[in-house]
Amino acid sequence: MQDPAIQETFIRLVSEHRGMLYKVCRLYCFTDPDRQDLFQEIVLQLWRSYPAFRGEARISTWLYRIALNTAISGLRKQKRLITSVDPESLPTELQDIQYPPEKEEQLRQLYTAIDRLSEVEKALTMLYLEERSYQEMEEILGISQNNLRVKMNRIRDKLRKITQSEAYGIGKS
Amino acid sequence: MELESLKYIWHSLEVPPNLLRDRQSLVVLLQKKSQAPVARMRRNLIWEAVLLLTAYTPAILCFLFGFEGRLAAISWLFIIVLAFFFAYYFLKYRLLRKMQCPTCQLRSNLVRQVETLKRYTRFYLLAGTAMIPLTYALAWFIIRWKFSSAFSTLFQRLHPTPWWGSSGLWLVLLIPLTVGMYFLNAAYINKLYGRHIKKLQELLRELDSE
Numbered sequence: 001m002q003d004p005a006i007q008e009t010f011i012r013l014v015s016e017h018r019g020m021l022y023k024v025c026r027l028y029c030f031t032d033p034d035r036q037d038l039f040q041e042i043v044l045q046l047w048r049s050y051p052a053f054r055g056e057a058r059i060s061t062w063l064y065r066i067a068l069n070t071a072i073s074g075l076r077k078q079k080r081l082i083t084s085v086d087p088e089s090l091p092t093e094l095q096d097i098q099y100p101p102e103k104e105e106q107l108r109q110l111y112t113a114i115d116r117l118s119e120v121e122k123a124l125t126m127l128y129l130e131e132r133s134y135q136e137m138e139e140i141l142g143i144s145q146n147n148l149r150v151k152m153n154r155i156r157d158k159l160r161k162i163t164q165s166e167a168y169g170i171g172k173s
Numbered sequence: 174m175e176l177e178s179l180k181y182i183w184h185s186l187e188v189p190p191n192l193l194r195d196r197q198s199l200v201v202l203l204q205k206k207s208q209a210p211v212a213r214m215r216r217n218l219i220w221e222a223v224l225l226l227t228a229y230t231p232a233i234l235c236f237l238f239g240f241e242g243r244l245a246a247i248s249w250l251f252i253i254v255l256a257f258f259f260a261y262y263f264l265k266y267r268l269l270r271k272m273q274c275p276t277c278q279l280r281s282n283l284v285r286q287v288e289t290l291k292r293y294t295r296f297y298l299l300a301g302t303a304m305i306p307l308t309y310a311l312a313w314f315i316i317r318w319k320f321s322s323a324f325s326t327l328f329q330r331l332h333p334t335p336w337w338g339s340s341g342l343w344l345v346l347l348i349p350l351t352v353g354m355y356f357l358n359a360a361y362i363n364k365l366y367g368r369h370i371k372k373l374q375e376l377l378r379e380l381d382s383e
Binding site for chain 1 (some may be wrong): 176179180182183184185186187196199200202203205206207208209273274275276277278279280281282283286373376379380381383
């Protein structure tokens with residue numbers, strides 16, 4: 001794709017949504033190099049698919065589909081994804097961003113909870129946190145709204161249990 | 174902590190300032206090649222085909238036009254082998270192209286990947302296993318064809334069929350070799366793709382479970 005106008009529109013689109021793309025990377029990768037790799041891969045997949053985008057789906061739906069497909073089902077290097085996670089590296093690990101201590105603690109809680117979810121649960125949680133409707137979630141994930149509601153209830157319970165066990169120090173050595 | 178309260182934290186998350194803030198870094202990124210394994214496999218396949226063509230072409234031309242054309246049969250043999258390889262590369266490439274649909278719904282993309290990956294590994298296994306009997310048949314044919322005139326001479330009358338000319342012996346050796354190759358290939362393919370197929374199937378199961 002060489003058309004500078006298309007390239008310019010695409011760059012604007014990615015810049016506008018880079019926050020969302022970064023969150024997907026943060027959700028599915030534990031280390032900074034892995035996040036960079038995934039980010040690059042998602043952008044390249046978006047770029048490749050962009051000429052075929054006719055606007056039948058909402059732009060957000062299209063973006064989430066590609067980002068989640070690349071993150072979850074893309075045949076990617078397993079090594080760094082599977083390695084056991086060093087609990088010390090779990091808290092936030094957002095390089096170059098300095099948060100106040102109180103927020104740092106909240107972020108640590110958020111990621112500790114989310115990192116214990118399965119890949120599908122992470123996708124659902126993210127879409128929920130991004131305030132996507134069940135209709136849009138269905139369009140992105142391809143599962144019925146009833147099933148989505150059941151799953152969301154389960155995730156709520158799971159997150160509650162995780163954060164409770166964190167608060168009481170259960171599971172910590 | 175409730176999911177609702179996580180929303181507030183989630184929305185307050187900031188993007189690292191070094192993440193593609195400027196236009197130029199994004200332009201540079203767009204020029205890069207995908208490092209996803211499927212994309213890399215496709216590129217490797219093309220390189221393999223180019224390498225094979227580069228290696229075979231001088232040999233084919235040499236046997237076709239050299240030696241006063243007496244060894245032209247060898248170049249035809251090379252052409253047949255090359256044609257087999259290219260058919261194999263074409264089918265493999267087509268399967269790799271079909272493997273992913275990033276713009277599809279997550280579930281349908283997973284279904285597509287599992288099915289294509291299974292077909293891909295089946296094809297890989299069959300092609301790898303079939304290579305043995307095919308090579309074997311070719312070698313047997315060359316030996317029989319090359320030495321057929323010798324068999325009808327005095328040598329054949331003294332010793333009707335040498336041990337290496339016996340079809341039965343070839344057949345007896347062929348079976349364990351093919352079976353062994355099948356299991357060797359199956360283990361190798363399982364090592365390469367088994368874990369990924371299992372992971373995709375688990376994801377699908379999780380998506381479908383209520």
